[in-house]
Amino acid sequence: MLEVIEVSKMFGRNVVLKNVTFSLKNGILGIYGANGSGKTTLLKIISGFEKPSCGRVFFNGREITNKAPQEIVKLGVAMAFQIPRVFWNLTVHENVLLAARETDYTAEICKELNLEDVLFKKAKEISQGKVKLLQLAMCFALKPKLALLDEPFASLDAENVEVVLEFLKKRGSEISMIITAHRTKILKTIASQMLEIRGGKIVGSS
Amino acid sequence: MISLFFSALIYASLALCVLLSYRVAKVVNLSFGSIFTLGGYLSVFSLFITPIFGAWIGLLLHIGSKRMDASKATIFSLGIAIAIEEALRILFRVENILLDSRIFYFFGYKLVFEHFLASMISATFLILFLAFELKKPFSRLKLKVIEEDIENAELYGIDAEKARAIVLVISSAFFCSIGGLYLSGRVISPTIGWLYMIFSLFIATIANVFREKAYILLLPTSFGVCWLV
Amino acid sequence: MVKLLEAVEISLTMNSKKILDSVNLCFDRGINLIAGPNGSGKTTLLKILAGLLRPSSGKILLDGLDITMKKAHERVKLGIIMAPERMKLPLSLTVDENLRFCDRNRAYEYFPELKKISEKKARDLSGGERQMVILARAFAKNSKYLLLDEPFQGLHEKIKERIIKLLEEEGRKRGILVVTHDELEKIFSMSDYICVLTNGKLLYAGEKEGGEKILKKFFI
Amino acid sequence: MLVSIAIRILVLVLLILPVFLDCYTKLLAASALTLAIFTVSWLYLEKDLGWASLGHSIPFGVSAYLFAINPLLLFFSPLTTFLLFPLSIFGKHTFPFASFVFSVFLWYLAHHIVFEGKGGEEGFRAPSINLDLIYLISVTILILSCLLIWKISNSYFGLKVKAVRDDEIAAKAIGINSLPFKVFGFAISCSLASIAGILHAAIFGHVSPGVFSPYFSLFPFVAATIGQGKIWSSILGSYTVVFLSWFLSPYVPEFHYAIYAVALILASYTQSYARSDRSV
Numbered sequence: 001m002l003e004v005i006e007v008s009k010m011f012g013r014n015v016v017l018k019n020v021t022f023s024l025k026n027g028i029l030g031i032y033g034a035n036g037s038g039k040t041t042l043l044k045i046i047s048g049f050e051k052p053s054c055g056r057v058f059f060n061g062r063e064i065t066n067k068a069p070q071e072i073v074k075l076g077v078a079m080a081f082q083i084p085r086v087f088w089n090l091t092v093h094e095n096v097l098l099a100a101r102e103t104d105y106t107a108e109i110c111k112e113l114n115l116e117d118v119l120f121k122k123a124k125e126i127s128q129g130k131v132k133l134l135q136l137a138m139c140f141a142l143k144p145k146l147a148l149l150d151e152p153f154a155s156l157d158a159e160n161v162e163v164v165l166e167f168l169k170k171r172g173s174e175i176s177m178i179i180t181a182h183r184t185k186i187l188k189t190i191a192s193q194m195l196e197i198r199g200g201k202i203v204g205s206s
Numbered sequence: 207m208i209s210l211f212f213s214a215l216i217y218a219s220l221a222l223c224v225l226l227s228y229r230v231a232k233v234v235n236l237s238f239g240s241i242f243t244l245g246g247y248l249s250v251f252s253l254f255i256t257p258i259f260g261a262w263i264g265l266l267l268h269i270g271s272k273r274m275d276a277s278k279a280t281i282f283s284l285g286i287a288i289a290i291e292e293a294l295r296i297l298f299r300v301e302n303i304l305l306d307s308r309i310f311y312f313f314g315y316k317l318v319f320e321h322f323l324a325s326m327i328s329a330t331f332l333i334l335f336l337a338f339e340l341k342k343p344f345s346r347l348k349l350k351v352i353e354e355d356i357e358n359a360e361l362y363g364i365d366a367e368k369a370r371a372i373v374l375v376i377s378s379a380f381f382c383s384i385g386g387l388y389l390s391g392r393v394i395s396p397t398i399g400w401l402y403m404i405f406s407l408f409i410a411t412i413a414n415v416f417r418e419k420a421y422i423l424l425l426p427t428s429f430g431v432c433w434l435v
Numbered sequence: 436m437v438k439l440l441e442a443v444e445i446s447l448t449m450n451s452k453k454i455l456d457s458v459n460l461c462f463d464r465g466i467n468l469i470a471g472p473n474g475s476g477k478t479t480l481l482k483i484l485a486g487l488l489r490p491s492s493g494k495i496l497l498d499g500l501d502i503t504m505k506k507a508h509e510r511v512k513l514g515i516i517m518a519p520e521r522m523k524l525p526l527s528l529t530v531d532e533n534l535r536f537c538d539r540n541r542a543y544e545y546f547p548e549l550k551k552i553s554e555k556k557a558r559d560l561s562g563g564e565r566q567m568v569i570l571a572r573a574f575a576k577n578s579k580y581l582l583l584d585e586p587f588q589g590l591h592e593k594i595k596e597r598i599i600k601l602l603e604e605e606g607r608k609r610g611i612l613v614v615t616h617d618e619l620e621k622i623f624s625m626s627d628y629i630c631v632l633t634n635g636k637l638l639y640a641g642e643k644e645g646g647e648k649i650l651k652k653f654f655i
Numbered sequence: 656m657l658v659s660i661a662i663r664i665l666v667l668v669l670l671i672l673p674v675f676l677d678c679y680t681k682l683l684a685a686s687a688l689t690l691a692i693f694t695v696s697w698l699y700l701e702k703d704l705g706w707a708s709l710g711h712s713i714p715f716g717v718s719a720y721l722f723a724i725n726p727l728l729l730f731f732s733p734l735t736t737f738l739l740f741p742l743s744i745f746g747k748h749t750f751p752f753a754s755f756v757f758s759v760f761l762w763y764l765a766h767h768i769v770f771e772g773k774g775g776e777e778g779f780r781a782p783s784i785n786l787d788l789i790y791l792i793s794v795t796i797l798i799l800s801c802l803l804i805w806k807i808s809n810s811y812f813g814l815k816v817k818a819v820r821d822d823e824i825a826a827k828a829i830g831i832n833s834l835p836f837k838v839f840g841f842a843i844s845c846s847l848a849s850i851a852g853i854l855h856a857a858i859f860g861h862v863s864p865g866v867f868s869p870y871f872s873l874f875p876f877v878a879a880t881i882g883q884g885k886i887w888s889s890i891l892g893s894y895t896v897v898f899l900s901w902f903l904s905p906y907v908p909e910f911h912y913a914i915y916a917v918a919l920i921l922a923s924y925t926q927s928y929a930r931s932d933r934s935v
Contacts, residue, residue, distance in 0.1 A: 014562050034617055049824070073830035085828065087821035090814070098818050099829040124450060128634065142829060154472055157634065182616070234752050271923065277748045278923045284709075284755070285919030288869070292912040299908070347532050351525045357487055358525055360507035361517050362536045362572075367506075397868075400759055407756060418527050 001025055001176055002046070002146060007055030009041055009200075016041045018200045020055070024146075028172050030191030031180045038200040039180040040082060043148045046178075047079040048072040059146070076145035080152060082180075084135040088124040092134055095123055100141035112170075113137045114163050129160045136164065140171060147177045153186055165190065208315050210432055212325035216388060218428035219328035220406035221413060222335060223377035225420060228410070229353045231370045233279040237267060237287035238381045239403030244290055245385025246394045247298060249305060253386050260382025263290070264375035272367065294396045307391035324387035331380065332425060339421050405431075438496075439463050439610045440515075440580050445483060445493035447476075447635075454479050455490070455635045462580075466606040466625050469614045470650060471632035477614045478520065480632070481582050484612070485517035486510045497579070514579035518569050518586060520614075526558040533557060533568055534575070542575035545601065563590050574601065580610045587617040599625070623650065662887045669894055670794050674787075681786055682858065687897035688793040689854040690874055691890040692800055694882075696847030697875030698889055699804050703813065704840040705747060705820035710754025711848055711875055713738050713761060716866035718849030719856040723779035724770055732849035736842045743837065758872040765864035778863030781856040793854055800847050801886060807843070816840050870911060877918040 002024040009017040017038045022029075031039050044050040046057055048069035056065045064072050069079075087095050092115055093106065100106045110116055113133045118126045123134060132152070139147055152168075153161055168177070168190055181187045187194070196204040220238075227235045241263055245256045267286060271279035308319040338346055352359040352366050359366045385399065392398075413420045413427045438461040447455040455476050469477050482488045484495060486507035495503045497513060505513065524533060531553040534542045543550050546567050557565060566588055573581060587595050599621055602611060606625070613622055623629070629646035631638040639649045673684035693715055701707045718732035745753040768774045807813045819826045819833045826833050856862045865871075875889075878896055882889030900911035907913060 013559065047828070049827075068832075069827040070830045070832045073828065079828050081825075081828070085822050085825035087818045087825060089821050090817060094814055098814060098831070125452075127452075138829060156472075234749075236752070236755070270920070274923060277751065280752055281919055282923035284873075285916050285923065288873075288912050288919065289916035292909065292916055295908045295912070342532075344535065347528060347535060350527055351536075354525045354527060355523065357507075358519070358523055360487060361485065361511070361519060362525075363508050363511035365506075365508050401763060404756060404759055404763070 001060060002178075003058040004042075004046065005056045005058070007042070007045060007052045007057065009038075009045060009050065010053045016200050017045070017052075020197075020200075020202055022195060022202065022205075024176060024178065024193070026176055027192035028168075028177045028179060028190055030184075030187040030194045031178065031197055032182060032184050032187060032194065033180075033197035034182060037197050039182075039197055040150055042197070043079060043150050043178065043180065047077055047148055049079070073142060073144075076143075077148065078139045078142045078144035078146075079148045080135045080139035080150060082150040082154065084131045086123045086131060086134055086138065089122060091120050091122055092126065092130075093119045095134060096137050096141050099138045100143075105141065109137050109141050112167055114160075129156050132156055133160065133163070136167070140167075140175075144175060147171075147175055149177060149179045151180055151182070153181060153183075161186065208312075209317070209321075211429075212321060214425070214429040214432040215325045215328045215332065216321075216384060217406055217409055217432060218425045219331045220381065220384065220402065221409040221428060222332065222421065222424055223380055224403075224406050224410040225414060225424070226373050227377050228414075230349060230373045231268075231279075232276045232356070233267075233271060233283055233374075234276070234407075235267070235283045235374075235377070236280060236403070237263070237283040237290065238378070238406070239399035239401075240287040240290035240294075240396075241378050241381045241399070242385035242389075242402050243294060243394065243396060243399035245382035245387075246305065246389030246392075246398070247294055247303070248382070249386035249390060250303065253383070256386035257379040257383040260379035261375045263382070264378030265371065267378065268371040268374045291396045298396075302393050302395050304393050305390040318391050320387040320390040324384050327387070328384065335421065439498060440484070440612075441494075441496040442480075442484065443494040443496065445480070445490045445495070447479060447483065447488065448491045453635055455483070457493070458632075458635075458637050460630055460637070460640055462610055462612055462628060464606070464608075464610050465627040466602060466622070467610065467612045467628040467630075468622055468626040469612065469630050469632065470619065471638075475632045476635040477632055478584055481517065481584055481612070481614055485515060485582055487517075511578075514577075515582065516573050516576055516578040516580070517582040518573035518584060520584035520588065524557055524565060524569050524572075527556065529554055529556050530560070530568055534572060537572045537576035539575075542571040545574055546571045562588070563594070566590055567594065570598065574605065578609060580612070581605070582612045584614050585616065586613065587615060619650075623647075659885075659887065662891055666887055666890050669891075670797070673790065678786065681790060683897065683901055685786065685790045685793055685858050686855070687894045688790070688797060689851045689858065690878070690897060691893045692793070692797050692854070693848055693851035693871075694875040694878040694889050694893045695797070695800050695804065695886060696844045696851065698879055698884070698886060699808075699847070700840065700844035701879065702884065703804075703808050703816055703820060704837065704844070706743060706841075707751050707876070708739065708754045709751040709876060710739070710742075710756075710758035710872050712758045712867050712872035713754065714845040714848040715852035715855070715871055716758075716761065716765070717852070719781070719852035719862045719866050720765070720768070720779070722853045722856045723781040723862040726782050729853055732853065733842060733846045735849050736838070736845040739845055740838060740841045743841075755869075755872060758867055759869070762864055762867035762869075765867050768864075776864065778861060778865075781860050781862050783860030784857050786858070789854065789857055793858075796850060796854070797890075800850075804843075804886075869915075873915055873919070876922070877915050880918045880922045 004020060004022055007017055007020045020042060033039055041050060045052045048064065048067055051066060056063060058064065059075060059077060064075065096106045096110060097103065100109065110119055113136060115130065115133055115137060118130055123131060136152060152164055156164065165186065172190065179187060179191065194206045195202055224235065224238065227233055241260055244259060248256045248259055267283060271282040274282060310317060310319050312322065348364045349369065351362055351364060352369055356366045409428045409431050412431065413424045416423050441461040442458060445455055445458045458480065469480065471477050479488065483490050486505060494501055497515065502510060502513060530549055549567060549571060552560065552564065557568060570586055573583065586598060603625055605611060615622055626643060629643055629650065630640035631646065631649055639646050673681045697708065697711045714735035717735045717738060721728040721732060739754065742750055742753045742757060766776050773779055815831055816836045818831060819836045823833045874896065878892035879889045881892030881895060896911055896914055899914060903910040
């Protein structure tokens with residue numbers, strides 16, 4: 001489904017990614033590593049928000065290396081950011097509606113992710129944990145074939161982690177995912193494949 | 207030719223003030239135009255009170271926009287600009303005033319004495335700042351840290367607010383006194399200063415492209431722009 | 436007994452959202468650790484202690500002296516130094532010029548590597564080198580209290596170890612407050628006082644023994 | 656709620672009343688009306704797109720000039736969008752000042768526009784139309800533009816425009832290409848502003864470089880500040896500024912600038928601009 005071939009990324013003199021190569025057929029891929037090891041950059045390169053310095057990315061046999069993010073989304077790759085990027089002055093319902101395009105599906109996803117009680121509040125008025133859930137809801141409302149989730153469990157409390165975990169397990173059968181985390185404990189419970197990344201290089205897989 | 211050189215000097219020093227207040231005080235100071243005009247009107251009474259009034263307005267600007275971000279502070283400065291303009295309009299009911307000037311001959315060139323004085327003051331200001339820039343004393347380093355990030359400057363133990371106040375006061379006083387000198391011999395109205403401000407803003411914007419070298423390249427830029435116009 | 440640095444009932448509300456909720460802390464000499472997940476308000480708390488942000492309510496005491504209304508540069512003179520995270524330092528200055536804001540010789544003593552690159556501009560340095568400049572500046576200035584925000588970001592293993600040693604040494608002389616994700620276990624074993632923040636609320640604050648369980652459950 | 660209904664009724668009364676009054680008052684009301692349309696166009700740009708322009712006199716003045724030079728050039732006025740839109744490369748924080756400086760630049764430039772021996776500081780004579788007729792047209796256009804903006808900003812399309820305002824990167828992440836929506840929003844706002852400019856030229860039968868002066872470039876900002884960003888009260892705000900300055904200028908020269916100074920200084924303490932930039 002997804003193939004990443006020899007991707008490198010440099011910011012000035014800083015090498016963030018060094019010849020990263022991997023491929024994903026189906027299922028959930030977990031990527032773990034310390035802060036600043038290049039996980040976020042890798043996801044941003046796949047989703048088109050960053051251009052790789054060299055290397056290529058293929059999705060379903062089509063090259064998506066230098067495509068704009070909005071085109072890549074239309075091919076079926078959706079991204080959920082680590083630091084949530086949502087529309088702060090719109091309500092939660094409007095936020096999800098923009099991604100889902102139909103009211104019924106919006107209601108369904110909001111129910112699954114426990115967002116019903118804040119449905120008509122503005123995104124800037126709800127708590128940080130809920131914003132994180134909202135980001136996830138927007139990602140899945142796009143009906144992607146591949147979802148890229150950057151640290152979906154970070155800054156969530158125990159109760160919300162349960163909600164997210166339940167949701168990901170349920171969707172995991174239909175949608176492929178790449179999930180990053182800097183802790184492996186939760187990741188191991190859902191991922192079918194694991195990669196460790198350190199200093200911009202892939203050092204281990206299982 | 208010589209008057210071109212003089213006006214390039216003056217505009218370079220005005221642009222330096224604009225650039226300094228943008229980089230250190232973090233405000234695109236739109237009130238400079240009105241301060242310039244104010245200087246022109248004040249010079250009817252005396253040339254020596256112009257820097258004092260300019261400094262007062264600089265201080266007012268600093269105190270008024272102390273805790274604002276860049277865009278709000280700029281809107282504040284625009285408000286001050288219009289307030290000054292309106293005050294001038296109320297105080298000097300006659301719209302247009304002709305300022306008198308003295309003419310003297312410099313190697314056969316006919317020159318307005320006040321313009322000559324203004325350009326000499328600007329040249330001194332520029333040379334002093336250039337020396338300050340190139341010799342890099344500790345206070346220049348402090349200024350550089352403030353230019354980049356105010357939070358960082360505070361962590362380095364630098365009083366950013368004091369530096370901001372000093373820059374605003376000095377640049378306003380400078381604008382006011384240059385306005386008093388440079389407008390003499392012309393017919394002035396309350397809106398005349400906008401032109402000078404826009405022109406120096408234009409030079410400062412072009413010089414700003416050179417980033418760290420901006421201060422050094424101000425004079426050549428100003429010379430080039432004046433020559434083109 | 437008067438503690439070195441105290442935060443009394445600190446609350447911060449921004450955009451009608453509570454970021455910190457009546458946090459009570461007292462730090463003393465030695466190494467103190469603040470831990471918590473991303474977005475729990477650790478960096479905000481550090482900024483409040485350093486004077487970059489003003490709390491909505493609450494007090495900050497240094498040696499029993501109320502410094503809540505003091506600005507950051509005044510606090511630097513009183514003896515609170517902060518090393519910011521994300522490699523924030525003036526990029527247009529050279530390393531040498533950056534270190535003129537502290538005791539230069541001591542800085543080169545701590546990090547001899549910097550001597551070689553002293554004439555380079557900070558803009559041309561790699562991430563690890565930048566972090567070293569930040570730490571050198573913070574350590575080589577006399578202070579009562581040192582606030583470190585993610586000090587290990589982007590550093591090599593060797594230098595990390597050196598910094599941990601340095602922390603141990605300096606911890607005897609002054610108070611050090613560390614916020615970190617990396618090397619949590621090592622710092623934890625060194626530290627005397629631990630607090631855990633989640634969602635702006637204090638989950639635990641006190642001796643190491645009690646905190647171990649909570650910390651393990653959350654992070655390790 | 657009661658207040659907002661009262662404001663709407665007051666605006667409607669202000670729209671209808673001048674029809675029965677003398678010519679002078681009608682002229683004054685018509686000029687306030689065009690400026691109200693101008694304010695509405697500015698408000699759309701500020702509220703739905705998040706770009707606060709302090710140089711909205713650019714589309715206003717340019718199309719007034721075009722209309723005065725040749726009435727057939729009126730159809731080119733929507734193209735003034737492309738004078739204002741390129742300034743958006745400066746980013747939301749600098750855009751207000753960039754546009755303001757550009758409008759002041761045009762103000763000086765306008766003194767030198769000479770066409771077939773006319774123009775310069777004197778300005779151009781514009782074709783003048785019967786005052787009663789133009790008053791009716793203006794009222795219709797004001798109501799239509801309010802309806803149009805209300806309709807657009809409540810549609811799904813308008814939702815996308817608002818999404819682009821809030822966060823362009825997040826918009827890209829859900830497959831919205833931000834550029835066309837931005838251009839569309841600017842085009843709507845600039846077209847309405849140019850209509851206001853053309854009406855202004857037609858009412859006074861004369862266009863001078865003054866249409867680029869800070870009086871016009873800052874007018875919508877000040878009116879919106881008085882109206883606290885709500886559409887109906889901003890219309891009321893523009894009436895207030897026009898009437899106050901007209902009645903008080905015999906005592907204080909150019910009284911509107913005093914209102915401007917107060918409004919700008921107060922606005923810098925209370926209002927927030929570039930609302931979408933929210934640091935987490």
